[in-house]
Amino acid sequence: MKSIQTICICGAGTMGSGIAQVSAQSGYRTIQFDLSAEMIEKSRKGIELSLSKLAEKGKISVEEKQAILDRILFTTRAEDCVADMIIEAIIEKKEAKVGLFTQLAALNSADTILATNTSSIPVSEIAAAVPYPERVVGMHFFNPAPLMKLVEVIQGDVTSPEVMQQTIDTSKQMKKVPVVCKDAPGFIVNRVARHYYLEAMQLVEKEQADFAMIDTVMEASGFKMGPFKLMDLIGMDINFGVSNIVWKALGKPKRLTPSPVQAAKVAAGELGRKTGKGFYHY
Structure with missing residues (x-):
């Protein structure tokens, strides 16, 4: 499989915005997508404020702050969502997640990883309705994403070992602690x-x-x-x-x-x- 260079985060709420910040801070070219221009602007301002606080505390330089922001494309256009990994952090409804993945699958290559941030919906149920279900994986972050270290990595019934490993490796690149979970109700946490x-x-x-x-x-x-x-x-x-x-x-x-x-x-x-x-x- 190709290496992960670009990550698209769908959903610009508290969780999606936090994951986008983590992605960009970890060096990935990052796409923050939401249909709402208001949510996109709120995400942009929130990430900038969060990074400014880190700069004020001396945890990152002003130059690093700008470089992180420059790595993020904020967009309301689905056609911009072309990436090596897509992480959805939208409403907790299976139909919405399946619809989004199906739409974006048509825009991306067959080996683009489709990671769901679901906190409770079985990954296998989402994957079953999506093209190339072997590349669908659970990648469950916790709020606030920039601070919480844990990521639950959930293997669906047909998730490939390669996708699991890349998701684990990406989590580690984000300085998170990945824990592999069974695809059971509520996972672990x-x-x-x-x-x-x-x-x-x-x-x-x-x-x-x-x-x-x-x-x-x-x-x-x-x-x-x-x-x-x-x-x-x-x-x-x-x-x-x-x-x-x-x-x-x-x-x-x-x-x-x-x-x-x-x-x-x-x-x-x-x-x-x-x-x-x-x-x-x-």
């Missing part, structure tokens, strides 16, 4: 983390503690971020969607029942940082 969120919300539902207190206690005990701050960062719709997918995939066990508290937040459009309000105000 989101399977284990369901209880971090669900038990916290049960305490709130039963009025045994408020959300701010729970966050304070968990952070004081060593967690970098409490469950409610983390849900606000990830996005209530995304987190709630993952809970539903994992719950249904495992046969709807009572212990993993999605929270009505979170369902109400999603229904009200209080999705967290991206809407200015979730459990906290921003």
Whole structure:
């Protein structure tokens, strides 16, 4: 297979923007794609601000900051998405991911790697509906992508060994720690983390503690971020969607029942940082 020189990140939300920054900082020519011009501009400003903070702290030079920015093409044109690896970080719906990969497969060579950043949808289900399914792989980053070291690399039923190895190597080039996971519901982190969120919300539902207190206690005990701050960062719709997918995939066990508290937040459009309000105000 050809070496990875250019990476296209589809989706300019918090995750996609973070992955684009990581890609460009790692030396790759980077394409940041989103259909929304507003989201693209927000991503550009966010990456520039993030790099400026690194420069102010002396972690990169002003020249390095500019070189990183120069490696990124911000675009709303799908036809610009020609790359050696495509990483999708769009809405957590299988149909949307399949549609995007099918569209971009027609623009790219048969050996372009199609990496999904899905946090819960089986990689094999996405691959089954995409041309050349052997080049579809899971590459699950964590928020905030520039800071979090872990990347889950998920092998679908027909993902080729070469694609797996290149994805692992690319993760390492990005200074991440790749962990190979089975294509199981929630993979590893989101399977284990369901209880971090669900038990916290049960305490709130039963009025045994408020959300701010729970966050304070968990952070004081060593967690970098409490469950409610983390849900606000990830996005209530995304987190709630993952809970539903994992719950249904495992046969709807009572212990993993999605929270009505979170369902109400999603229904009200209080999705967290991206809407200015979730459990906290921003």
